[in-house]
């Protein structure tokens with residue numbers, strides 16, 4: 001099969017096409033014929049050598065968000081059989097091995113793709129959708145009519161967070177550049193702040209829950225928008241407790257988030273996809289031969305919604 005291997009951390013051009021044996025599924029795993037994968041900022045950060053935990057894992061195959069067909073299932077797998085269409089966030093945070101025509105994944109990391117949903121949409125709905133759901137629900141679960149501020153509302157996590165926060169009946173404010181304003185409003189946001197033209201902490205007030213997808217000084221700036229006792233969930237600050245300390249010093253709550261695979265959450269997302277309540281927006285579709293271009297797109301920091309690589 002064709003696969004893409006990373007032998008040395010560095011630029012996107014370090015992604016190298018190879019031929020290798022089709023892997024064999026273990027007793028708790030399934031072998032998947034890959035149909036679509038989605039690329040996330042974590043793929044790019046690891047490729048660039050920004051994640052020390054991966055230092056000893058070279059050579060490796062990147063990729064965690066997958067959708068495809070089950071070819072065979074291990075002897076202890078009861079949930080899936082050959083021919084099932086499945087999707088999920090696989091093996092995270094270990095190497096996912098999804099940049100390949102065939103991939104082995106633990107059955108516990110997968111869910112069935114609804115019949116009315118395509119492989120590309122399903123592949124988009126792993127890391128980013130799980131992160132958005134877990135940020136909104138796992139710390140200070142969002143309540144109807146609460147005010148939620150979502151940073152980078154036009155991005156992968158943000159565009160799911162806007163839709164999910166509306167589903168939970170919140171009043172939702174996003175931040176995005178002017179060119180993404182209508183995109184964010186069309187996702188259902190009640191307001192969108194052009195963060196380049198407006199100081200967002202002047203425009204957003206009395207916030208109950210902040211979904212911080214930017215980190216750095218966005219934590220302290222966001223605290224200024226929040227009610228006493230409100231919560232900020234910071235997604236890029238997983239490696240330190242800074243958000244907790246800063247929030248507590250200000251009479252608020254702060255949590256770092258590391259997305260976790262959870263079949264119940266994946267099925268919850270699948271259900272919303274099938275009902276058309278959650279709609280992944282795919283701004284670019286690349287072929288497997290265009291992986292370098294896909295990485296450069298994510299690296300630009302300007303991706304609208306999600307991008308996929310289809311086989």
Ligand SMILES: NC(=O)c1ccc[n+]([C@@H]2O[C@H](COP(=O)([O-])OP(=O)(O)OC[C@H]3O[C@@H](n4cnc5c(N)ncnc54)[C@H](OP(=O)(O)O)[C@@H]3O)[C@@H](O)[C@H]2O)c1
Nearest residue numbers: 041131152154155156157176177180235257258259302303
């Ligand atoms: N901890 C975890 O488990 C976890 C899970 C998922 C993601 N993450 C992290 O969360 C971050 C976001 O991920 P993602 O997939 O959503 O990224 P993404 O899709 O690449 O985000 C791109 C978007 O960011 C927007 N943006 C950039 N700077 C902005 C700013 N200052 N204010 C508002 N919007 C801004 C851009 O919109 P404009 O063009 O309008 O600026 C663009 O639409 C990444 O750092 C990722 O690694 C962490």
